[in-house]
Amino acid sequence: MRREAITQFVRFALVGVAVALTYVCLYLALRQAGVAQVWANGLAFAQAIVLQYACQAAFTFHRPLNDRAQMVRFAGMISLGFMSSAMITGPIAVAFAIPDWKAAFAVTFLLPIQNYVLMTLWVFAAPASDTDIPS
Numbered sequence: 001m002r003r004e005a006i007t008q009f010v011r012f013a014l015v016g017v018a019v020a021l022t023y024v025c026l027y028l029a030l031r032q033a034g035v036a037q038v039w040a041n042g043l044a045f046a047q048a049i050v051l052q053y054a055c056q057a058a059f060t061f062h063r064p065l066n067d068r069a070q071m072v073r074f075a076g077m078i079s080l081g082f083m084s085s086a087m088i089t090g091p092i093a094v095a096f097a098i099p100d101w102k103a104a105f106a107v108t109f110l111l112p113i114q115n116y117v118l119m120t121l122w123v124f125a126a127p128a129s130d131t132d133i134p135s
Helices: 004-030 036-061 068-095 099-123
Strands: none
Touching: 004 036, 004 099, 036 068, 068 099
16 A cells, blocks of 8 residues: 555544544534434534535545535535445344444444545545546
C-alpha cells in the first residue's frame, strides 16, 4: 500500500471517530436538555452528516466542499449506508437469528468499509484528466 493511501485511510478513520463522538455527545446533550428522542437523534445525525461531508472532502480526500455533484453522490452513499444497516439489522438478522447486538456490531464494522470504498471510488474520486480519456 502506498504511503498516500495509508495516510488517506488514517485520515478517514480519524474523521469517522470524530464524527461518531460528535453524534453521541450532541445526542446526549440534546436529550439532557429535554429534547425529544426523535428530534435529538435527527439533529445530531444531521450535524454528523454535515461534519462528515466537510471533513472527508477537505481533510481526507482534498476535494472542494462546494461541488453539487459530489454532494449528491455523498447523499447517495448515506442512503446506501442506511439501506445496508436496515437490511443487516432487519431481514438478514431475522433470517439468520442474529441477536440485535451482533447485528449492530456488524453494521458498525461493515458500514465504514462500505463508505470508504464508495468515497474513494465514487463520491470523492479524482476527476479524470484529459490524458485519461481514450481517443
